[in-house]
Amino acid sequence: MRSSGRRARGIGPVVSQTTTAMRVPLLRRVTPALFALAVGACQGSHSTPGAMAAQPLPASGLAAGGEIAAAAKAKADSARYPYTAADVHFMSGMIGHHAQAIVMSGWAPSHGASPSVQTLAARIINAQQDEIVTMQRWLRDRHQPVPETTTTGMRMVMDGMEHDMLMPGMLTEAQMKELDAARGRDFDRLFLTFMIQHHNGAVSMVKDLFGTYGAAQDETVFKFASDVNVDQTTEIARMERMLAMILLERHGP
Numbered sequence: 001m002r003s004s005g006r007r008a009r010g011i012g013p014v015v016s017q018t019t020t021a022m023r024v025p026l027l028r029r030v031t032p033a034l035f036a037l038a039v040g041a042c043q044g045s046h047s048t049p050g051a052m053a054a055q056p057l058p059a060s061g062l063a064a065g066g067e068i069a070a071a072a073k074a075k076a077d078s079a080r081y082p083y084t085a086a087d088v089h090f091m092s093g094m095i096g097h098h099a100q101a102i103v104m105s106g107w108a109p110s111h112g113a114s115p116s117v118q119t120l121a122a123r124i125i126n127a128q129q130d131e132i133v134t135m136q137r138w139l140r141d142r143h144q145p146v147p148e149t150t151t152t153g154m155r156m157v158m159d160g161m162e163h164d165m166l167m168p169g170m171l172t173e174a175q176m177k178e179l180d181a182a183r184g185r186d187f188d189r190l191f192l193t194f195m196i197q198h199h200n201g202a203v204s205m206v207k208d209l210f211g212t213y214g215a216a217q218d219e220t221v222f223k224f225a226s227d228v229n230v231d232q233t234t235e236i237a238r239m240e241r242m243l244a245m246i247l248l249e250r251h252g253p
Contacts, residue, residue, distance in 0.1 A: 086215035099149040169201015
């Protein structure tokens with residue numbers, strides 16, 4: 001028992017020395033690191049708010065960050081608002097549709113149109129020019145072909161050959177020539193007659209779009225198509241009243 005007690009007492013100093021020996025190198029390693037952290041904290045606490053602003057990101061870094069953010073937003077928008085082939089067809093076809101209406105309206109001042117018809121024509125030009133820009137941007141942002149702003153409709157490829165296809169309501173070449181040859185009251189009558197036809201075609205395009213499964217889920221397409229439906233339906237009613245007045249005057253005593 002005594003010898004056992006001596007061994008127990010002998011173990012104590014050995015363990016203490018070993019532990020001390022292990023702690024010393026550990027403290028030597030830890031202390032410099034803690035000291036460095038403390039110095040950094042002190043320096044940070046005494047820095048001024050402008051110190052951080054004095055180190056702007058390089059221009060290349062800002063540009064890269066902006067491109068990444070824009071790409072991320074476009075990806076998120078595409079995930080939330082997917083577009084379909086019907087959306088692309090609608091936006092592409094409506095560019096030529098609007099372009100023809102602008103040409104028709106542009107003839108009003110030079111063809112002796114009445115003040116009321118000229119006011120209507122100017123309103124059509126202002127609205128549809130802006131909408132063409134919106135449609136072109138929408139197609140370009142989605143890497144889709146952007147058709148030319150011609151009055152002959154949308155160019156289609158059928159059986160390996162290109163054809164100009166008139167969208168619903170668009171005037172034929174003969175109708176455009178007839179309108180261009182008219183002057184004064186005859187121009188008013190033809191303009192209103194043909195523009196009612198033209199607007200009805202645009203409204204039918206919107207109905208076809210909304211009737212296509214999965215179409216018009218994209219926010220821009222939905223808003224634009226809805227605006228076309230409301231605006232042109234309203235203008236149809238206004239033009240029908242104007243045309244009725246002209247016809248009454250024409251057949252009056």
